[in-house]
Amino acid sequence: MADYGLDLHGSLLLDDYRRQLPLLEKLQQVVMAQLKQAVTKSGLELNQMESRIKGEASLAGKLLRKGSKYHSISDVTDLLGVRVITYYNEDVDRIASIAETLFEIDWSNSVDKRKMHQFDSFGYNSLHFVCRVPKSLYSDPACPELNEVPFELQMRTVLQHLWSDIQHDIGYKSEIETPMEYHRALSRLAGLLELADNEFSRIRTDITDYRRRIRSQMEQGRLEEVPLDGDTFTAYLQKKPFEKLNRQIAAINQAELYSGSLMPYLPVLRHMGMQTVADVERMMAEDYDDAYQLAVTQLGVTDLDILSETIGLQNLCIVHIIKNGGGQAGIQWLFDTVNGPSPANVDLAGMVMEHARRLTN
Numbered sequence: 001m002a003d004y005g006l007d008l009h010g011s012l013l014l015d016d017y018r019r020q021l022p023l024l025e026k027l028q029q030v031v032m033a034q035l036k037q038a039v040t041k042s043g044l045e046l047n048q049m050e051s052r053i054k055g056e057a058s059l060a061g062k063l064l065r066k067g068s069k070y071h072s073i074s075d076v077t078d079l080l081g082v083r084v085i086t087y088y089n090e091d092v093d094r095i096a097s098i099a100e101t102l103f104e105i106d107w108s109n110s111v112d113k114r115k116m117h118q119f120d121s122f123g124y125n126s127l128h129f130v131c132r133v134p135k136s137l138y139s140d141p142a143c144p145e146l147n148e149v150p151f152e153l154q155m156r157t158v159l160q161h162l163w164s165d166i167q168h169d170i171g172y173k174s175e176i177e178t179p180m181e182y183h184r185a186l187s188r189l190a191g192l193l194e195l196a197d198n199e200f201s202r203i204r205t206d207i208t209d210y211r212r213r214i215r216s217q218m219e220q221g222r223l224e225e226v227p228l229d230g231d232t233f234t235a236y237l238q239k240k241p242f243e244k245l246n247r248q249i250a251a252i253n254q255a256e257l258y259s260g261s262l263m264p265y266l267p268v269l270r271h272m273g274m275q276t277v278a279d280v281e282r283m284m285a286e287d288y289d290d291a292y293q294l295a296v297t298q299l300g301v302t303d304l305d306i307l308s309e310t311i312g313l314q315n316l317c318i319v320h321i322i323k324n325g326g327g328q329a330g331i332q333w334l335f336d337t338v339n340g341p342s343p344a345n346v347d348l349a350g351m352v353m354e355h356a357r358r359l360t361n
Contacts, residue, residue: 004060009067016073017059020149024053024080027149030138031082031103031131038098039084047085047158054079077109077130080151085161088201092127092155099153103131106150126156126164159193159200211235223278233266236277245288245312249295253304260308264338268317271337272324283320290323291315297355314338318352328353 006014028051039046054062059076070076084095099105109130135147156164214232217225218239226232242262250257274280294315314334321330332349339345 002056002060004057004064006060006063006067010060010063013063013067013070013073013076014056014060017056017076017079020073020079021053023143023146023149026143027133027146027151028053028080030133030146031080031151034102034133034137035082035084035098038102039095042094042098044091044094044098045087046091047087047161049082049084051080051082054081074148074150077106077150078152080149081154082151083154083156083161086155086157088204089157089197090201092157095155096127096129099129099131099155102137103129103153104134106130106132109150126154126160129153129155157197159197163190163193218277223281224276226277228266228269228274228276228280230263230266232277233263233269236280237262241281241284242309242312242316245284245291245316246307246309248292249299249311249315250307252296252299253302255299255305255307257307257309260310262310262313265310265313265317268334268337272317272320284316287316287319287323290319294319294352294355298352310338318356322353322356 004010004014032049032051036049039049054076059079062076063070073079086092086095106129110128112127129152130150131153132150133147138146140146211231214226215235217223218232218235226236246257249255269280272283274283291312292315295311317334318331321327321334324330326333328349331352332345335345335348336342
């Protein structure tokens, strides 16, 4: 068994570590299970959550460098390390709040390195907690020492994690060990990453505020103020605006309706000049009867008894295209856009035009 050139004190600590390995493995399982359960319950989306037990060689190197500061193996607080990587800065604080509700935090050994950032400092920082599992969270009478073993919880964003990996990869340790020209370049890059981190958070907040404002406008019926985009179309579809037309069309053959995505129709609506949700509402009001009559000519001579919920919007778009001079080519483009380009769309568009002509005869 390797002694790594340690003195007697370091060797004794390493022996304690070896004996404690099964306990560390159990602690790892408990901590990860409790943390994952709490994060899942919170609905927070993470980039990743990982843990590791410090390897023997790594610990020996630490004891060689500063073993005299550790009176016992329990003083080495990162034998078990857990890392939670979030997408946004504010989610680091949310993970910290979750950790505070789960674990006992050793505040004297915990540090928020983000707040240590100086104006001219180098590096990218994260939040570190030294924790223990309280008996109120998990208790095993056969293993009471589990509640006494500390572990380190590190919380950072994806970009902070990226920067840490880059620092490690290039072997950067301090400005003293790195020529000033490289230190300046690395500092500029660190600043850009920090700016990007903050901008991602700001943009997410702005998008969330936009969606709330749009929902409010839609609930109040102010549809002229609601631009037609992916978010607003999704919210609009939740109101099931085409359900009445769908059911009326289904009644022609007593057909059953099955769900189908209407999102492929968004580029169709935008191409047809719809700029707001109110434009879609106007199209439905103006073309509703013709869309239904088109369905009558399509289905009246068939025995189709299963229809997609896209039928109403599809016929509305077809009627709108025909009324605005798009003809068979416009209808083929509609099918190519919604279903994907196919030679069959040529024949399908021709049949639809024939049905449409019957409406005007």
